[in-house]
Each structure stands twice: as C-alpha cells, then as structure tokens.
Amino acid sequence: MKSVLLHARKTCPFLHGNNGPALKQLTGKKSSRLLVKANQCPVMGAAIQTKGLQSSASILAKTEQQSDAKPFSYEGFYKQMLDKKHNDKSYRYFNNINRLAKKFPMAHLARPTDEVTVWCANDYLGMGANPLLLNTMKETLDRYGAxxxxxxxxxxxxxxxxxLESELADLHHTEGALVFSSCMVANDATLSTLGSKMPNCVIFSDELNHASMIEGIRHSKAEKHIFRHNDPEHLEELLKSVDINRPKIIAFESVYSxxxxxxxxxxxxxxxxTYNAITFLDEVHAVGIYGPRGAGIAEHLDFNLNAVDPRRGNGSIMDEIDIYTGTLGKSFGVVGGYxxxxxxxxxxxxxxxxGFIFTTSxxxxxxAGGKACINYLKSSNAERRMQQLNARIVKSRLGELGIPVIPNPSHIVPVLLGDAAAAKLASDELLSxxxxxxQSINFPTVPVGHERLRITPSPGHTPAMIDHLIDSLEAIWKKYGFKSVADYEAEGGRCNVGDKDYGGVKPIWTDEQLNFNMPIEESHQNTFAI
Incomplete structure (x- = not known):
C-alpha cells in the first residue's frame, strides 16, 4: 500500500503536498473534506461528475423499466404451477374417505350412505379400530383431556x-427411544441434526429412500452419496471413496412401501x-407386522431367537443397528414417530x-393408544399372520389372471399400470x-412409467372382499386392455414384471412361521373381530 501511495504522490500535486496524517484527517467517518478536495481537482472532479451522470442515467433507465413491467401475478403463478402438475399427470387427487371404526376396512364417502371397501390403508393390521385402543384412549381422554x-x-x-418411550426401547432392544409428532419429523430432525453436528459427516442414502430422509439429509448440508436401491456392492464402492476416519451414516429402509x-x-x-459407519434403519412399514413381537424386519431376521429371548444383547442382528426409526401412525393405529x-x-x-424441542408434544x-397397541402386538401374532395370508392370496390370484404384480417378499401388492392416466382411470373405475x-401412485412418488395401484391387504379383509377385488380388477383389465404380464414380457420386462432373467422372490414370512397347520378358511373365522 505504501508503494502505491508513493507512486501516486509523484503524479498527483494534491497527494504530493500532504503527508499521511493529514490525509487520515480528511478521511474520517464524519469528514467530507476529501470529497470536497477531489471535486476541486481538474482530473478527479471531471471523473466524479461523469460517474454521477452515468449513475443518474442508470437509475432513470431502471425506473422506466419498472414502470413498463407488470406487477407480479401471485395467482397466475399458482395456476402455472398447478397446470404443470395437471399436464404431466402428477397432480394428486384427495378422495373423501371416512373410516368406519365398527366396520373397517369399510369407509364412507362424502355421503354416509356411500360405503366403500378400503384396500390401500397403511393401518396394516386394522389396529386403529381395535377396541383395546379405543377404550384405552377414551379413558385417557376423560382423565387427561385433549x-x-x-x-x-x-x-x-x-x-x-x-x-411409551420405554415400551419402544424394549421393542427394539435399545437403551432409549424418543417420540416425535410424526416419523416425517423424526427422520428429518435426526438426520439433519446428526449430519450438521458431526464434523465432516458423510451420508450414504438408498436411492429409493423416503422423502423424510431425503429432506433430513438436505437440511443437514452434509456431503451425501446415493447408492443404487438395495445394492451393497455399489454402496461399498462409495464407502471406499471416503476417508475411513470420517463420520459416516448409512441410511436405508427395511420395507420400501x-x-x-x-x-x-x-x-x-x-x-x-468395515468402513467405520453407523446404520440408520427406517422400519416404518415393518413395525407391528414383522418379527415375533412386531419390531420389524431386523427382528424377523432372527425370528426364533427373538421369539424366545427378546432382549438387548441376545446376539441377534438387532444389536448391530445403531439407529431405528418408526411410526405409530401405521400398524400401531394412532399417529406419531420415534x-x-x-x-x-x-x-x-x-x-x-x-424438530423435537420446538414441537408441541x-x-x-x-x-396411551400407541403404548397399548405396541404392548398388545408384542404378544399377539394373529393379526400379523392373517395379514400375510391375505397378501399371499391376493398376489397369487392376480398372478393367475396375468394381472402384473411387482414381485416382492413383503405384504405390499403393487399392481403395475406403467402409465399415469391408466393408473388414475383404474383407481376411479374401482371407486365409482x-x-x-x-389410490393410484404416480410421479414423483414413483418414476414415470412405473405408475401403479398399491394394494395393502389387512386381517379385516374377508374372502368375499378378496373375491370382489379380484373380479373387479379382472373386469377393468379386460375393459380397458391394460397391460398384462405377457405384454411386459414381450417388451423385455419392467419393474421385474415379465423379466425372464428375474429369479423371483420368496415371502419373508415362511410357512413355518405362519404355522400352516390351520386351513386358510378356518383361519379367516378366527380373525381378530372388531
């Protein structure tokens, strides 16, 4: 800086005639004397005037542009965004569905006289209408209020x-648990907090992870790597690319809904x-349904061990999972996450x-309802067993008709349409x-071309209801000529439907675990009654 000043003094008479302290006084916060001196200079004065004219012209031009522009149309923007959804067939329609507690899986539409059978609820075991829950919740409401x-x-x-948190910790064989307002909040809050607080953290996420996990990772601002769905080899490639000493989280779900x-x-x-990471396992679509006590897929993997010795430290893979997340809002019949x-x-x-600290409890x-349900399902397998049997029956019968079901080992029955308009049409026809x-499932929940109906059989669906569902789907497929398994096979397969190289899957609930010594017809008669 001194060398610049010395050079400037050689060419500028004003600077040449003033020392450093004098210049400092002219540039004080409350002093404008330097600007006055500059305007008196034949060189700087002209430059300042030119710059001023240019600035004035620029301001005038901007003002004229603003006066010509139209005010931003907020309503127009909303319409534009909605039109985009309608045009690409991803607009979501919300049906008026009112669950009937004493008749579920029946519900009524806007008019109470218009009753329908619900085949897509996430209340997988029908526990939301279980008298045990309802009576517990009524008593709690009277005692503690709303x-x-x-x-x-x-x-x-x-x-x-x-x-409740002690009940959940016992369910998953962990030291503790924490309840949130929803699992959307639980996943977001946990991943964002871990990812932002752990120094130099890296998160590895399955490409089909739920939006709640994606949001948590995004909010954490941590480095992230996306691995191909359920692909350990790709995950290992990504893990190898990161310093083994950096903190790492592997985030994935047990059942992809x-x-x-x-x-x-x-x-x-x-x-x-192997790579010094912790596991973040989302059991949302598995808790209540899998395992001898309903703890999810991790418990189910060591079914017999966890059936006779359900505790932390029993040597099952449950001890190897670092973080579990789950929900009270599906198989446990109420609402909330943990x-x-x-x-x-x-x-x-x-x-x-x-997301925990600032949310109303x-x-x-x-x-009370969630706690009662978890405790009940720890000792009752009747609901889980009946659900799995019904799922098997629906998959088998649709397969016999050539109606394409995306193969999987779980309770989910995804019927592939492969087109958004077709999926919406099939859903509307079934209802009307x-x-x-x-409900039809379209983009962005699933990729374009993978649109489907997502059917979730429950213990409450009777043989007559199953017959009606199968007959109705068969009629719709014939009426509209929707693609069959053979059609997908002719085009090389899609979502493993019609793929000749696909080896198939076996149900995760084995015949032994389901105790097949009871005929299906007899087991329907013993279904938990509401």
Missing part, C-alpha cells in the same frame, strides 16, 4: 410419554462395521433437534363402479 399443554420441556412431558422390496440389512451392517438407539444418542437428539390420549378404494 391436548398435551405444550412442548416436552415446558408442559408436555407426562408419565405416559416416558412409558411403494414396491415392497426388503433391504439386505445384514450386508449393510457388515459394510458399516427414534430408538443408545441412551447418549437419544439424549443428544433430544437436546439439539429443533403428542396428546396423552394418542400416546365397484365401491373399492385403491
């Missing part, structure tokens, strides 16, 4: 919340151990996650003509 009264640290931390696929949990756990893991991990999230009535409600 709301929680505040966030957990202000007024919403009741004994019921602590009991739109296709019914099941993650290779044991292989992912092995990779986590995480389970080590006591220090739980306390860390409880202390740092805004779940009402006691909901917490056959009084069957099955």
């Amino acid at each position: 709301g929680a009264g505040g966030t957990r640290n202000i007024a919403g931390n009741a004994e019921l919340h602590l009991q 739109m296709c019914g696929s099941i993650a290779p949990i044991a292989k992912f756990v092995e990779l986590a151990k 995480i389970a893991g080590s006591s220090q991990f739980i306390d860390m999230i409880r202390s740092y996650a805004p 779940l009402p006691p009535v909901v917490v 003509k056959y009084n069957i409600y099955v």
Whole structure:
C-alpha cells in the first residue's frame, strides 16, 4: 500500500503536498473534506461528475423499466404451477374417505350412505379400530383431556410419554427411544441434526429412500452419496471413496412401501462395521407386522431367537443397528414417530433437534393408544399372520389372471399400470363402479412409467372382499386392455414384471412361521373381530 501511495504522490500535486496524517484527517467517518478536495481537482472532479451522470442515467433507465413491467401475478403463478402438475399427470387427487371404526376396512364417502371397501390403508393390521385402543384412549381422554399443554420441556412431558418411550426401547432392544409428532419429523430432525453436528459427516442414502430422509439429509448440508436401491456392492464402492476416519451414516429402509422390496440389512451392517459407519434403519412399514413381537424386519431376521429371548444383547442382528426409526401412525393405529438407539444418542437428539424441542408434544390420549397397541402386538401374532395370508392370496390370484404384480417378499401388492392416466382411470373405475378404494401412485412418488395401484391387504379383509377385488380388477383389465404380464414380457420386462432373467422372490414370512397347520378358511373365522 505504501508503494502505491508513493507512486501516486509523484503524479498527483494534491497527494504530493500532504503527508499521511493529514490525509487520515480528511478521511474520517464524519469528514467530507476529501470529497470536497477531489471535486476541486481538474482530473478527479471531471471523473466524479461523469460517474454521477452515468449513475443518474442508470437509475432513470431502471425506473422506466419498472414502470413498463407488470406487477407480479401471485395467482397466475399458482395456476402455472398447478397446470404443470395437471399436464404431466402428477397432480394428486384427495378422495373423501371416512373410516368406519365398527366396520373397517369399510369407509364412507362424502355421503354416509356411500360405503366403500378400503384396500390401500397403511393401518396394516386394522389396529386403529381395535377396541383395546379405543377404550384405552377414551379413558385417557376423560382423565387427561385433549391436548398435551405444550412442548416436552415446558408442559408436555407426562408419565405416559416416558412409558411409551420405554415400551419402544424394549421393542427394539435399545437403551432409549424418543417420540416425535410424526416419523416425517423424526427422520428429518435426526438426520439433519446428526449430519450438521458431526464434523465432516458423510451420508450414504438408498436411492429409493423416503422423502423424510431425503429432506433430513438436505437440511443437514452434509456431503451425501446415493447408492443404487438395495445394492451393497455399489454402496461399498462409495464407502471406499471416503476417508475411513470420517463420520459416516448409512441410511436405508427395511420395507420400501411403494414396491415392497426388503433391504439386505445384514450386508449393510457388515459394510458399516468395515468402513467405520453407523446404520440408520427406517422400519416404518415393518413395525407391528414383522418379527415375533412386531419390531420389524431386523427382528424377523432372527425370528426364533427373538421369539424366545427378546432382549438387548441376545446376539441377534438387532444389536448391530445403531439407529431405528418408526411410526405409530401405521400398524400401531394412532399417529406419531420415534427414534430408538443408545441412551447418549437419544439424549443428544433430544437436546439439539429443533424438530423435537420446538414441537408441541403428542396428546396423552394418542400416546396411551400407541403404548397399548405396541404392548398388545408384542404378544399377539394373529393379526400379523392373517395379514400375510391375505397378501399371499391376493398376489397369487392376480398372478393367475396375468394381472402384473411387482414381485416382492413383503405384504405390499403393487399392481403395475406403467402409465399415469391408466393408473388414475383404474383407481376411479374401482371407486365409482365397484365401491373399492385403491389410490393410484404416480410421479414423483414413483418414476414415470412405473405408475401403479398399491394394494395393502389387512386381517379385516374377508374372502368375499378378496373375491370382489379380484373380479373387479379382472373386469377393468379386460375393459380397458391394460397391460398384462405377457405384454411386459414381450417388451423385455419392467419393474421385474415379465423379466425372464428375474429369479423371483420368496415371502419373508415362511410357512413355518405362519404355522400352516390351520386351513386358510378356518383361519379367516378366527380373525381378530372388531
């Protein structure tokens, strides 16, 4: 800087005639004398005037442009975005469906007299209408009222919340658990907190992970790598590319709800151990349904061991999972989400996650219902067994008709249409003509060309209901000429439907686990009655 000033003094008489302290006084915060001196200079004065004229012209031009422009149309913008959804067939329609507690899986539409059979609910076991839950919740409502009264640290931390978290920790064989308002919030809050707080963290995410996990990873701003769906080899390639000493999270689901696929949990756990990572396992679509006590796929993998010795440290793969997430809003019949893991991990999230700290606590009535349901399903396999049997029957009968079901080992029955308009048409026809409600699944939930109907049989679906569903789908396929398995096979296969090289899958619930010594017809008569 001194060399520049010295050079400038040689060419500028003003600078040449003033020393450093004098210039400093002219440039004080409250002094404009330097600007006055500059305007007196024949060189700088002319430059300042030119710059001023240019600035004035620029301001005038911008003002004229603004006066010509039309005000932003907010309503026009909304319409433009909606038109985009309608044009690409991804617009979501919300049907008016009102579950009937005493008749579920029946529901009524806008008019109470218009009843339909629901075939796509995530209340997989029909527990939302279980008298045990309803009576527990009624008693809790009378005693504690409707709301929680505040966030957990202000007024919403009741004994019921602590009991529920103990119940969940016991379910997953972990030291602790933490309840959130939903699993969307649980996944987002946990991944964003871990990813942002752990220094130099890297997150590895399955390409089909749920939006809640994607949002959590995005909000964490951590480095991320996406591995191909259920592909341990691709995951290992990505893990090898990262310094083994950096903190790493492998995030995946156990059951993927739109296709019914099941993650290779044991292989992912092995990779986590090898490459110094922790596992984040979302069991949302598995809790209540899999395992001898309903803890999910991780429990189911060591079915017999966990049936006779359900505890932490029993040597099952459950001990190898670092973080579990789950929901109360599906098989457990109420609403809410949770995480389970080590006591220090739980306390860390409880202390740092805004999604937990600043959210009003779940009402006691909901917490009591969830706790009662989890406790009940730990000892009852009747609902799980009946659900799996019904899923097998529906898949088998559709297969016999050549109606394309995306193959998978779980309870999900995805019927492939391969076109958004066709999927919407099939859904509308089922509802309007056959009084069957099955929502169509389109982009962005599934890729374009993979559109489908997602059917979820429950213990409450009777043989007559199954017959009606199968007959209705057969009639619709014939009427509109929707693609069959043979059609997909002719074009080389899609979603493993009609793929000659695909080896097929076996149900994760084995015949032995389902105890097939009871005929299916007899088992329907013993289904849990509401």
